[in-house]
Amino acid sequence: MSLASQAGRRRTFAIISHPDAGKTTITEKLLLFGGAIQMAGAVRAKRAGRHTASDFLKVEQERGISVSTAVMTFEYADRVVNLLDTPGHEDFSEDTYRVLTAVDSALMVLDNAKGVEERTRALMDVCRLRDTPVVTFSNKLDREGLDPFELMEHVERNLNISCAPMTWPIGMGKDFEGVYDIYSRRVIFYEPASRGRKNPQVVLDDLDGEALEQLLGSRLADKLREDIELIDALDPFDLEAFRAGMQTPVFFGSAMNNFGVKELLDRFVEIAPSPLGRQTLTREVKPTEEALTGFIFKIQANLDKAHHDRMAFLRITSGQYQRKMKLFHVREGRSVAINNATTFLAQDRVVTEEAWPGDIIGLHNHGGIRIGDTFTEGEALKFTGIPAFAPELFRRAILLDPLKAKSLVKGLEQLSEEGAAQLFRPLEGSDYVLGALGALQFDVIASRLESEYRVKARFEALTLGAARWVRGPEEILTRLRRENGHRLYTDIAGNLTLIAQSAWAVNYVQEQYPELEFLANVEI
Numbered sequence: 001m002s003l004a005s006q007a008g009r010r011r012t013f014a015i016i017s018h019p020d021a022g023k024t025t026i027t028e029k030l031l032l033f034g035g036a037i038q039m040a041g042a043v044r045a046k047r048a049g050r051h052t053a054s055d056f057l058k059v060e061q062e063r064g065i066s067v068s069t070a071v072m073t074f075e076y077a078d079r080v081v082n083l084l085d086t087p088g089h090e091d092f093s094e095d096t097y098r099v100l101t102a103v104d105s106a107l108m109v110l111d112n113a114k115g116v117e118e119r120t121r122a123l124m125d126v127c128r129l130r131d132t133p134v135v136t137f138s139n140k141l142d143r144e145g146l147d148p149f150e151l152m153e154h155v156e157r158n159l160n161i162s163c164a165p166m167t168w169p170i171g172m173g174k175d176f177e178g179v180y181d182i183y184s185r186r187v188i189f190y191e192p193a194s195r196g197r198k199n200p201q202v203v204l205d206d207l208d209g210e211a212l213e214q215l216l217g218s219r220l221a222d223k224l225r226e227d228i229e230l231i232d233a234l235d236p237f238d239l240e241a242f243r244a245g246m247q248t249p250v251f252f253g254s255a256m257n258n259f260g261v262k263e264l265l266d267r268f269v270e271i272a273p274s275p276l277g278r279q280t281l282t283r284e285v286k287p288t289e290e291a292l293t294g295f296i297f298k299i300q301a302n303l304d305k306a307h308h309d310r311m312a313f314l315r316i317t318s319g320q321y322q323r324k325m326k327l328f329h330v331r332e333g334r335s336v337a338i339n340n341a342t343t344f345l346a347q348d349r350v351v352t353e354e355a356w357p358g359d360i361i362g363l364h365n366h367g368g369i370r371i372g373d374t375f376t377e378g379e380a381l382k383f384t385g386i387p388a389f390a391p392e393l394f395r396r397a398i399l400l401d402p403l404k405a406k407s408l409v410k411g412l413e414q415l416s417e418e419g420a421a422q423l424f425r426p427l428e429g430s431d432y433v434l435g436a437l438g439a440l441q442f443d444v445i446a447s448r449l450e451s452e453y454r455v456k457a458r459f460e461a462l463t464l465g466a467a468r469w470v471r472g473p474e475e476i477l478t479r480l481r482r483e484n485g486h487r488l489y490t491d492i493a494g495n496l497t498l499i500a501q502s503a504w505a506v507n508y509v510q511e512q513y514p515e516l517e518f519l520a521n522v523e524i
């Protein structure tokens with residue numbers, strides 16, 4: 001098959017949702033349809049309310065065994081679907097944002113009773129940065145919730161995106177009878193999963209006929225007719241508006257009862273975009289370019305406990321990967337032989353024989369690969385758009401065994417390259433500062449330092465509260481270094497960073513150097 005057709009049949013996406021909306025449940029159903037797992041229950045739920053590092057690590061490990069967390073690949077209707085996982089815990093939101101740079105579309109799962117919740121809104125903001133097309137699934141129709149029109153209005157108002165219903169619920173909660181598939185004009189009847197029957201379907205060309213009454217009773221039949229009349233007055237689904245991130249097609253169902261999910265998947269693989277081009281510092285890379293290119297959007301440690309391995313996830317942006325290929329590591333300016341890249345099926349990992357645009361492959365990382373790195377066949381490209389966010393919590397590592405100073409630095413550097421937290425070196429003095437967005441990140445680091453680097457450390461809070469990356473003309477930077485050297489640090493990529501007690505203190509410095517930019521997020 002040609003490069004263009006291989007790329008054309010890929011669909012690479014992630015699920016965005018607020019904890020408890022049903023992401024895990026729907027992931028499992030999608031994998032079942034894709035034949036990637038055989039049995040319900042294979043995907044272990046990752047509860048959001050976990051608060052300790054060991055809980056988090058344990059869950060990660062459990063998931064590492066049952067499902068390779070970062071990406072799940074399966075075939076469906078002649079398409080290759082790459083579903084990228086997003087961490088469930090808000091303390092690891094930065095990871096999620098980076099995963100979203102590696103997808104071409106997103107599936108937004110909403111709890112039908114709650115509509116758009118805070119986490120969903122934050123993730124939608126990230127999708128919007130690249131106009132990522134978003135498909136919506138309103139979940140838990142087997143329970144009482146918002147009226148579907150209200151739900152769509154809620155989405156439109158909160159997320160500033162227009163909605164186009166693709167299926168429409170008939171009743172809800174105790175009265176939930178099924179959905180009407182607006183485009184294929186089928187009524188699909190709801191059967192709770194507990195009854196174990198298939199959902200019967202009836203094609204109805206004419207909603208006005210007697211047949212509808214016989215199927216639904218007059219109350220629900222009238223309601224459906226009224227609803228469909230109202231829907232007919234709305235903007236219909238528009239592929240272009242969807243692809244531009246301006247309209248979201250909306251599906252209704254119940255993930256737990258595996259209802260409405262197949263309709264969603266059938267349409268999703270049709271309408272979701274195949275791999276899109278990606279911007280670099282110098283030019284746009286098209287997926288159909290012959291030469292292989294890709295970027296690292298995630299590094300994950302301990303997928304395999306026995307090997308202490310760290311896996312770097314490469315999103316292929318163009319060309320074909322073949323086993324034993326040599327790749328050019330642009331930042332390091334050297335060529336590396338990739339003998340054993342990994343492809344992730346839902347429960348298996350296999351050596352990658354070949355891979356195409358849109359696919360994610362895992363590169364074994366023994367150090368030397370960072371988030372944001374670009375790989376090519378020789379061209380010096382650098383993909384853009386992978387974000388780092390200014391940390392808001394700052395701590396200093398206190399070593400409990402003074403002989404382990406070197407291991408501590410190595411550990412902190414490597415964990416920081418993985419994006420687990422951010423390490424800053426002071427321009428003056430020698431106290432490294434570790435920055436994070438969520439407190440749990442420090443616990444995870446302390447626990448990993450101990451298990452992977454045999455370093456016992458604790459973290460001491462610092463009276464620091466805000467960081468900004470600083471850019472501008474060299475002579476002004478020199479003045480800043482001279483006058484505010486004690487507040488300046490470099491991150492692991494060598495970027496100059498100002499860290500101060502508070503946002504107010506940062507502003508104060510900022511006002512004195514109007515020629516400089518003080519950035520709350522940067523591309524890495």
Ligand code: G4P
Binds near residue numbers: 023024142
């Ligand atoms: P998450 O990954 O987005 O956090 O959500 P998850 O799938 O774990 O689902 C959160 C809870 O919502 C689970 O219940 C799950 O069973 C339930 N759920 C998912 N889909 C539906 C649905 O269509 N209808 C109803 N009524 N519930 C649904 P739980 O009690 O927290 O866990 P569990 O004991 O069921 O695993």
